[in-house]
Amino acid sequence: MKKKVAVLFGGKSTEHEVSRVSAASVLRNINQDKYEVYPIGITKDGKWFEYTGNLDKIESGEWEKDVFYKTPEAHKILFNGEVDVVFPVLHGLYGEDGTIQGLCKLLNIPCVGPGVMSSSVCMDKVYTKYVLENFQIKQADYVVVNRHDYKTNKDEIINIIESKLGYNIFIKPSNSGSSVGITKAHNKEELIKGLEEALKYDRKVLVEEAINAREVEVAVLGNDEVKAATPGEIIPDREFYDYDSKYKSVQSKLLIPANLNKNKLEQVRQTAIKIYKILDCAGMARVDFLVDKSTEEVYLNELNTIPGFTQISMYPKMWENEGEKYSELISELIELAIERNNN
Template sequence: MKKKIAILFGGQSTEHEVSRASASSVLKNIDQTKYDIYPIGITKDGLWFEYTGEIDNIENGEWEKDEYFKRPEGQKVIFNKEVDVVFPVLHGLFGEDGTIQGMCKISNIPCVGAGVMSSSVCMDKIYTKYLLEKFNVKQADYVVINAHEYKENKGLLIERIEKELGYDVFIKPSNGGSSVGITKAHNKSELITGVEEALKYDRKVLVEKAINAREIEVAILGNDYPQASIPGEIIPAKEFYDYEAKYKSEASKLLIPAALSYDKLQIVKEEAIRIYRILDCAGMARIDFLVDKETEDVYLNEVNTIPGFTKISMYPKMWEASGKTYVMLIDELIDLAIDRNNG
């Protein structure tokens, strides 16, 4: 008997469009001889629909124009059907942050990927840092800004950043992904502009000292016995790997394997697995590192519990280079979700 798989896409986060592209790739690669597929689209307004139209219309956004949705019976919720596994291809808030995972847990439905705690901690860059500091995971120096503190003590906070970090710095919303709202500041004016831009997306902002580094990524797969892929390297088209360099520019390059020595590649893989276990991740994650160009010190950049699955995304590409096809990868993720739920 075929397993019933609900694939969630879209969502209310700033990564709505990226989610649609990822879900389109998953739907085109999942083995439909094994599974009955229920694509569930979530609009930016939070409406849930079961979508049965053309897959290409998911990626280009045309799915929301389907006449079916204009009728009352068009609106669905996932729990109206018997579902064996939920596969949330939802990046960012309201999908990657533990909310969907909690809903599935309450309903006792296996969910692909990390659980509630792990998802919520990994989504929040600041709390990821706080937790991993206890385990001596090497990270860039940083300062945390809260919206109310910035409003009341803007001058003092800017002074503190300049004193503790200097320039250059990266400014990031604490909860976000796909580099949305992230900027790099080379001076005070850019710092202020960057902080105020990041505060549009979150009430907490992370300011990190910039490292002259190479961007190295590792794909992790598994529950209690996670495996690491061959690491890959990002060579961004711009000064750093922002949203445009990730999804709009064809000049960014992806190298698999990363151009590091064998010993350094092993160190990166081992550290990725250690971090994955510390954070109690499950199913999958992409661990991103910065490797200093001069010292080759390895710094954690961030952890993504629902990495991109688009046709250009590193997660499936790294596993393909490691011997797992896209189809095999999806099968394993579904099995891992069931095993975790049963365990």
């Protein structure tokens, strides 16, 4: 009998559009002989609908016109126990941060990817740093800025950042992905603009030293038995790998393997596995590093527990390089979710 899999897409986060593209790719490649698939779209205002139409309309956003006010909301599919597994292709908040994972846990439905604690910690860049500092994982120097503190002590916070980090620096919302809300500051004016931009997306902001580095990523897969693919490297088409560079530009390049010697590639790969295990990840994660161009020191950048799944995304590309086809990868992730739920 086929297992029933709910593939969730869209959602309330700033990464709604990216989620749709990833999900359409998953839906085109999932093994229909093994799984009965329930595509469930979530609108930006949080309404859930089952969608069985043209997958191109998921990518464009037109799917909503086919279901809105016509189809009963689909969250009941989960609550009524009609599916065996949930595959949340929901990047960012309300999907990658432990919320969907918690819902699935309450309903005792296997969910693809890491669980509640791991998802929430990995989503929060600041707390990822706090945890991994205790395990001697090398990371860039940083300052954390709280929205309330910034409003009440702006000058003091600017002085702390300048004295500890100087310039050039990155400003990042702590809970955001796909480089949404991230800017780079070369001076005080850009710092203030960057902080105000990042604080639109989160009450907590990470200000981090900019390292002149290669951007190297590792695809990790597994529950208790973990494996990692050969690291790949991003060659961005601009100063840093921002949202447009990731999803709109055809000039950015992906190199597999990364342009590092064999020993350094293995160091990065093993460090990715170590971090994955420390943070109790399961199913999958993409671990992103910065490798200093001068010293080759390896710094953790961030983890993505629901990495991009578009046809050009690094996570499936790295496993394809290892000989694992896209459809096989999807099947393995579904079976890992069932295994984790049973243990």
